[in-house]
Amino acid sequence: MPYQNPRPARNGPGTCPRCGDDVIFCLNAGGNTQMINRERRDYGNQAVRQDQAGRYHVRQLTNERSTLEGSEALHYPHAPTCQNPPARPAARRLSSAKVRFGVRPSWRRG
Numbered sequence: 587m588p589y590q591n592p593r594p595a596r597n598g599p600g601t602c603p604r605c606g607d608d609v610i611f612c613l614n615a616g617g618n619t620q621m622i623n624r625e626r627r628d629y630g631n632q633a634v635r636q637d638q639a640g641r642y643h644v645r646q647l648t649n650e651r652s653t654l655e656g657s658e659a660l661h662y663p664h665a666p667t668c669q670n671p672p673a674r675p676a677a678r679r680l681s682s683a684k685v686r687f688g689v690r691p692s693w694r695r696g
């Protein structure tokens with residue numbers, strides 16, 4: 587091992603500590619652990635793979651590498667789908683009064 591983590595991050599299949607959904611704890615490119623939904627999703631943008639040591643890694647598909655490589659599988663990140671997400675400071679909602687869909691300017695383009 588090149589270096590040792592003081593606190594080994596959780597890695598591999600597990601459950602979300604907040605909502606109990608099945609997730610995979612994956613190491614991302616930034617060296618952080620990220621929860622990925624265990625169920626595969628065609629519309630996911632997270633490529634999950636296992637290295638030879640059995641550790642899970644995830645990388646976000648980019649324009650440069652937009653397709654799966656090797657044993658990667660497409661998954662969806664858990665955070666946006668978590669049913670019991672961590673509380674956020676007063677999430678700002680778009681006030682319906684301020685959102686004006688379908689309102690056209692008085693002038694018209696020909």
Ligand SMILES: [Zn+2]
Nearest residue numbers: 602605668669
């Ligand atoms: Zn969750």
